[in-house]
Amino acid sequence: MEKTSTDALPLTMNSSEKQETVCIFGTGDFGRSLGLRMLQCGYSIVFGSRNPRRSSLLPSGAEVLSYSEAAQKSDIIIATIHREHYDFLTELTEVLKGKILVDVSNNLKINQYPESNAEHLAQLVPGAHVVKAFNTISAWALQSGVLDASRQVFVCGNDSKAKQRVMDIARALGLTPLDKGSLMAANEIENYPLQLFPMWKAPFYLSAVLCVFFFFYCVIREVIYPYVNGKQDSTFRMAISIPNRVFPITALTLLALVYLPGVIAAILQLYRGTKYRRFPDWLDHWMLCRKQLGLIALGFAFLHVLYTLVIPIRYYVRWTSTNRTINQITAKKENPFSTTTAWLNDSFIALGILGFFLFVLLGITSLPSVSNMVNWREFRFVQSKLGYLTLILCTAHTLVYGGKRFLSASVLRWYLPSAYVIALIIPCTLLVIKFILILPCIDKTLTRIRQGWERNPKFSDSALNGKTDI
Ligand SMILES: Cc1cc2nc3c(=O)[nH]c(=O)nc-3n(C[C@H](O)[C@H](O)[C@H](O)COP(=O)(O)OP(=O)(O)OC[C@H]3O[C@@H](n4cnc5c(N)ncnc54)[C@H](O)[C@@H]3O)c2cc1C
Ligand SMILES: NC(=O)C1=CN([C@@H]2O[C@H](COP(=O)(O)OP(=O)(O)OC[C@H]3O[C@@H](n4cnc5c(N)ncnc54)[C@H](OP(=O)(O)O)[C@@H]3O)[C@@H](O)[C@H]2O)C=CC1
Ligand code: HEM
Numbered sequence: 499m500e501k502t503s504t505d506a507l508p509l510t511m512n513s514s515e516k517q518e519t520v521c522i523f524g525t526g527d528f529g530r531s532l533g534l535r536m537l538q539c540g541y542s543i544v545f546g547s548r549n550p551r552r553s554s555l556l557p558s559g560a561e562v563l564s565y566s567e568a569a570q571k572s573d574i575i576i577a578t579i580h581r582e583h584y585d586f587l588t589e590l591t592e593v594l595k596g597k598i599l600v601d602v603s604n605n606l607k608i609n610q611y612p613e614s615n616a617e618h619l620a621q622l623v624p625g626a627h628v629v630k631a632f633n634t635i636s637a638w639a640l641q642s643g644v645l646d647a648s649r650q651v652f653v654c655g656n657d658s659k660a661k662q663r664v665m666d667i668a669r670a671l672g673l674t675p676l677d678k679g680s681l682m683a684a685n686e687i688e689n690y691p692l693q694l695f696p697m698w699k700a701p702f703y704l705s706a707v708l709c710v711f712f713f714f715y716c717v718i719r720e721v722i723y724p725y726v727n728g729k730q731d732s733t734f735r736m737a738i739s740i741p742n743r744v745f746p747i748t749a750l751t752l753l754a755l756v757y758l759p760g761v762i763a764a765i766l767q768l769y770r771g772t773k774y775r776r777f778p779d780w781l782d783h784w785m786l787c788r789k790q791l792g793l794i795a796l797g798f799a800f801l802h803v804l805y806t807l808v809i810p811i812r813y814y815v816r817w818t819s820t821n822r823t824i825n826q827i828t829a830k831k832e833n834p835f836s837t838t839t840a841w842l843n844d845s846f847i848a849l850g851i852l853g854f855f856l857f858v859l860l861g862i863t864s865l866p867s868v869s870n871m872v873n874w875r876e877f878r879f880v881q882s883k884l885g886y887l888t889l890i891l892c893t894a895h896t897l898v899y900g901g902k903r904f905l906s907a908s909v910l911r912w913y914l915p916s917a918y919v920i921a922l923i924i925p926c927t928l929l930v931i932k933f934i935l936i937l938p939c940i941d942k943t944l945t946r947i948r949q950g951w952e953r954n955p956k957f958s959d960s961a962l963n964g965k966t967d968i
């Protein structure tokens with residue numbers, strides 16, 4: 499039945515061996531792109547179509563026949579048809595018997611159907627060896643040759659020989675096949691290209707919620723309150739002043755949330771006296787999202803820096819400072835230089851700059867090209883130690899910015915404190931707990947636990963539970 503040996507690598511094939519005929523069902527976007535690519539790689543292609551006319555869109559050199567005629571020409575058929583149109587394939591059951599039938603289809607939604615498309619196809623055409631492949635490759639990438647982004651082709655099927663042949667084709671096309679096992683894996687393979695940044699979802703929603711909350715909080719304090727109390731129109735604050743509170747506050751909160759799960763995990767391990775018990779799912783998931791949380795935090799910190807840069811050119815700021823000067827002159831009032839204020843002001847800005855510098859460094863080390871260059875210890879040093887230093891600097895920046903006004907009753911509006919005071923709750927609490935955790939007596943116990951020591955070994959079902967740590 500097979501024309502080429504299944505384990506012959508395409509690179510070692512000579513051109514006569516490569517003249518394998520492959521049938522492609524469907525002359526749509528994907529079928530045409532795949533056909534063209536396969537022709538370029540030395541395969542001969544027969545298209546199966548409802549309307550077997552040659553069209554200028556089809557790659558030259560390919561034959562176009564009816565579905566059943568085309569199927570007879572090859573023992574490997576790639577169905578580039580949408581699942582919704584599979585039904586007619588049942589009529590071809592006889593022709594397709596014993597042949598390899600490749601399912602490339604994707605759905606519009608995750609878990610759209612109770613069974614995967616490939617399993618559905620296998621039920622429709624019981625005699626064929628159905629193999630799932632190529633669904634992660636786009637027609638555009640095949641055509642333009644831009645395959646760097648995703649060369650990975652997940653392959654699964656119940657017949658290993660059939661699977662091998664499809665993997666050989668994938669390799670010949672310059673793709674990287676990965677065997678995912680039996681057809682049961684088809685569901686996972688079909689869901690894969692439909693995922694939209696799965697690890698980014700929770701951090702993204704969380705930052706949106708934080709932004710909206712702090713935005714309205716600031717609007718109440720800085721727009722509605724002055725209006726109600728003095729009919730003052732401060733709506734312009736919503737363009738720069740308020741965003742320049744919301745963004746750094748969100749950045750600081752997210753940064754604290756990057757390091758909070760590590761502390762919760764440590765407390766849990768201390769409490770349980772073992773590291774051999776699974777963390778609750780929410781903590782596990784939170785741990786896995788830390789990189790994304792951190793990068794979003796960096797994005798907000800960056801926005802804060804940009805917004806801060808424009809402060810001197812703002813009309814409101816220039817107007818206020820000119821008026822203050824004029825008022826001082828007309829009232830013949832003196833405004834002596836305050837070294838304390840100068841110190842506080844310069845220190846809070848310096849802390850911000852240093853914090854931002856380390857923040858960017860964390861971001862740079864998370865680039866794969868950089869993280870691949872450092873060893874595990876170096877990566878941990880930057881991410882964990884310098885990460886905490888970043889958090890300390892950013893928290894100190896905010897604390898010193900608050901300075902003397904911090905928590906004074908005069909800044910309360912409708913009993914609401916300034917937004918940054920609320921934003922400091924999580925980072926300050928976290929830093930205090932972390933400080934306690936690194937006290938030698940506690941740190942020693944934690945380190946022993948993390949090295950495998952157990953407080954009550956006889957009660958724990960140990961390594962059976964698998965999950966060790968972070
Ligand atoms: C801009 C930015 C970019 C980021 N990029 C990345 C990234 O690319 N990749 C990434 O993973 N995170 C990234 N993060 C998230 C964060 O920096 C890391 O997750 C960091 O490692 C968390 O530090 P932690 O101290 O809480 O670590 P934890 O893992 O909670 O460790 C806490 C302490 O316990 C120790 N410890 C932990 N587990 C064990 C164990 N099993 N045995 C012995 N000791 C143990 C560690 O040495 C450490 O001192 C990024 C964050 C930011 C802000
Ligand atoms: N486009 C892409 O980038 C990718 C597509 N895929 C998958 O490949 C398959 C084809 O996608 P694509 O080429 O974009 O889709 P198209 O709609 O462009 O093509 C589908 C083809 O199916 C054939 N077909 C057979 N029966 C029917 C019918 N009853 N109604 C309509 N068409 C029928 C048609 O060919 P004819 O007229 O010759 O009979 C048609 O051209 C889908 O399952 C898709 O999920 C997978 C990865 C990427
Ligand atoms: C180059 C670096 C930075 C500079 C120059 C800077 C400067 C400033 C300035 C001028 C303010 C006062 C804004 C105002 O008056 O409205 C401010 C506030 C603040 N900054 Fe920064 N900052 C920097 C980095 C950071 C970083 C990295 C963070 C933390 C993630 C941060 C968090 C905050 C917070 C929370 C506030 C208080 C917001 C408020 O309620 O007004 N800053 N910063």
Ligand SMILES: [Fe+3]
Nearest residue numbers: 696697700787
């Ligand atoms: Fe997540």
